[in-house]
Amino acid sequence: EAQVTQNPRYLITVTGKKLTVTCSQNMNHEYMSWYRQDPGLGLRQIYYSMNVEVTDKGDVPEGYKVSRKEKRNFPLILESPSPNQTSLYFCASQSHRSTEAFFGQGTRLTVV
Amino acid sequence: AQKITQTQPGMFVQEKEAVTLDCTYDTSDQSYGLFWYKQPSSGEMIFLIYQGSYDEQNATEGRYSLNFQKARKSANLVISASQLGDSAMYFCAMRDPNQAGTALIFGKGTTLSVSS
Numbered sequence: 197e198a199q200v201t202q203n204p205r206y207l208i209t210v211t212g213k214k215l216t217v218t219c220s221q222n223m224n225h226e227y228m229s230w231y232r233q234d235p236g237l238g239l240r241q242i243y244y245s246m247n248v249e250v251t252d253k254g255d256v257p258e259g260y261k262v263s264r265k266e267k268r269n270f271p272l273i274l275e276s277p278s279p280n281q282t283s284l285y286f287c288a289s290q291s292h293r294s295t296e297a298f299f300g301q302g303t304r305l306t307v308v
Numbered sequence: 309a310q311k312i313t314q315t316q317p318g319m320f321v322q323e324k325e326a327v328t329l330d331c332t333y334d335t336s337d338q339s340y341g342l343f344w345y346k347q348p349s350s351g352e353m354i355f356l357i358y359q360g361s362y363d364e365q366n367a368t369e370g371r372y373s374l375n376f377q378k379a380r381k382s383a384n385l386v387i388s389a390s391q392l393g394d395s396a397m398y399f400c401a402m403r404d405p406n407q408a409g410t411a412l413i414f415g416k417g418t419t420l421s422v423s424s
Contacts, residue, residue, distance in 0.1 A: 229412075236416060237416060238312075238399060238416040238417055239399065239412070239414040240414070241411055241412070244411055284351065295341055295358050296343075297343075297355070298355075299352065299355075301351070301352050302351045302353075304351070
């Protein structure tokens with residue numbers, strides 16, 4: 197089954213404790229992105245990657261890092277999480293031949 | 309800069325009625341794509357329908373249709389014969405033509421409530 201898998205689905209952590217949210221897709225897609233969703237703001241792009249070792253900032257990259265060492269994986273790293281990064285996070289992937297973006301199930305992160 | 313505007317924070321409709329969710333967009337580019345996604349209370353994002361800027365006909369997918377009016381820069385979603393399971397948040401999005409990839413610019417969403 198074609199899918200984008202994020203882990204964990206839910207996470208509560210404390211300020212300053214480094215964390216990684218993993219994202220993996222099994223569709224051999226070139227493009228992957230991370231978004232955060234906040235009430236009243238819709239989804240905003242954090243980082244994106246056009247292929248292995250090619251990443252770039254989206255609209256709200258501050259406080260986040262990403263890496264794309266393999267085509268299937270695109271982890272989101274919060275080196276020092278803060279409460280304003282409490283949000284619902286989505287990973288998405290897309291083939292350059294397709295118009296549709298496939299989304300993961302979402303990760304609900306709470307930073308206290 | 310590209311922008312998506314959804315002016316209806318919430319919409320209420322009865323089962324079996326049709327409902328239109330509004331979406332306007334702003335771009336100076338000639339080539340772009342417009343999407344609608346559904347987000348039920350469980351949180352996942354479900355792709356509903358896509359319209360390319362050069363598509364001459366309005367997109368349809370089952371009970372969903374996209375009323376594309378290019379001159380007005382609107383891309384309204386029409387759901388025919390609403391069902392209780394249609395209750396969810398709906399997002400209109402546009403692919404950023406300056407960024408080849410998964411870059412989607414989202415509106416703030418409209419919450420649809422379907423009652424029996």
